[in-house]
Amino acid sequence: MNEINKVGTIYAVGVGPGDPELITRKAERLIREADVICTPTGRDDAASYALSIVEPLLDRSRQQVLTQVFPMRKVQDGLDEFWTRSAAEVAEHVRAGRTVVFITIGDPLLYSTFLYLYRVLRADYPDIPVEIVPGISSINAAAAAAGVPLGMAGDRIAVLPAVYEDEELQRTLQEFDTIVLLKVHKVFDRVYAMLCRNGMEKGAVFVRRVGSDQEEVVFDLGSLVGKELDYLSMMIVCKRLQRGDL
Structure with a gap:
């Protein structure tokens, strides 16, 4: 069994898209055993979605929860100070012999907040061990919720921000x-x-807050036009769905 390194380690742990039952066994073990749980949020006054997923696993009488602010905006200029400060906080705990688990929704290496911190850690703290624990991404969970295949045979798949x-x-x-x-x-x-315009609207599905009690799967995309939509949402466009070739 892979024991937690007692001299201090940073674990980047993916906690899945929202359903606590989609947390992997390894992720649960590390979260329960950690000294410090580091959780990201977009604003000082904003709750952490990742933290809400793992809250039942925490022992706050023993574990410290460190909330770090990572502003979410398209232009990243001026944000280096946030990453640098956060990396320094984490490094201080690790060098004191503590185990730090940085939780992130989905997977740590797929459009994750952790990647900004990871870049600083590798550059400024190369001596500090970092282990990445993969998680179930919202993409996989959304495809499952909608019953839409992401890829079959020689299908080509693209994942990108809609902006x-x-x-x-x-x-x-x-x-x-x-x-x-x-x-x-x-x-x-x-x-x-x-x-x-491309005749592809019947081959798309909209999914919001997959894995949570607010999950919604919408195939009638026209019903969403003009509405204010949730940040935690995505669209899957599948040409096989359009053709009825499933």
């Missing part, structure tokens, strides 16, 4: 068989209009 410019998004829709669009909430109407 791409129209020309790039149009090219992706033409060149790939399955397209997963993240961060679709602010640009949904524009993306839906593009799907309609």
